[in-house]
């Protein structure tokens with residue numbers, strides 16, 4: 630058994646949390662006799678500084694030949710002004726990877742941890758037990774549209790636009806993965822859209838409804854308007870299970886869902902190119918914490934590594950079919966939190982290294 634992993638720390642705190650996560654991967658893989666064939670490379674700003682490009686062709690080639698990519702985070706004010714010819718995927722090394730690998734199904738998991746109930750913005754009784762997966766479509770919509778630009782009218786008025794467009798086949802393939810994820814959990818899914826206003830959202834609702842009715846009649850499907858979904862998630866976080874959302878709404882809702890965990894630093898994600906009924910995902914998938922590069926705390930060793938560590942857990946689950954080992958890592962995180970390990974984003978003082986050591990210690994004891 631061997632898993633080919635490409636680690637791309639990226640920018641800001643990315644390399645720090647990836648270091649922690651790789652240490653956990655080494656221990657976890659060792660416990661199940663899995664050989665990890667690891668290579669590392671630079672992404673986005675880090676690649677720009679060394680090579681003058683956000684991602685090198687060699688890196689893309691390596692990505693295609695991998696089973697799994699572990700990404701830290703990308704971006705920072707130093708590179709925000711750089712504009713490259715071409716679509717949005719050319720402006721960002723991570724967007725390029727998502728586009729190239731066609732990892733359209735993004736699974737973002739957030740949960741209320743018992744040990745952190747006093748550190749979220751919610752009353753503990755209101756958030757206890759909340760456990761939410763936001764399924765975010767990752768390769769379409771306004772975020773990847775070619776229909777974008779700025780027109781300048783004769784009087785000098787500038788008009789900028791990014792068309793939000795979805796085809797039925799894009800919605801179908803994504804909805805299938807979403808329903809499958811819901812089926813493996815509690816058989817409940819909430820699809821969000823603004824079909825009261827937008828044509829692309831009307832099609833979204835129609836197609837999701839069709840896929841649900843014809844292929845997943847056992848999964849309970851409810852539709853919410855996005856604004857209402859966000860409001861309801863704030864008031865009743867335990868009422869949500871799996872949420873199905875297009876690219877932009879999923880970006881917003883997944884950050885919002887992090888409030889139940891107390892910090893965005895706690896959230897992992899899996900970006901999948903498919904999800905077979907059984908067995909591991911075929912082809913490279915990207916695993917990354919949901920948080921950003923946080924340049925303000927770069928290099929201080931205080932970033933929360935849990936989002937990256939849990940990303941390794943779901944890497945083993947989806948790309949290796951090792952759901953049991955994934956659960957053990959999650960339990961180790963829970964154990965470390967219960968033992969009092971808390972990083973600064975949550976009001977604690979444990980460093981990235983201490984938190985990682987805490988998780989590894991718990992993992993070994995399980």
Ligand code: IPM
Nearest residue numbers: 703704721723724880919921
């Ligand atoms: C995320 C991030 C990215 C996104 C940015 C950095 C382009 O916010 O992964 O959620 O919007 O997809």
Ligand code: MG
Nearest residue numbers: 880881884919
């Ligand atoms: Mg985001």
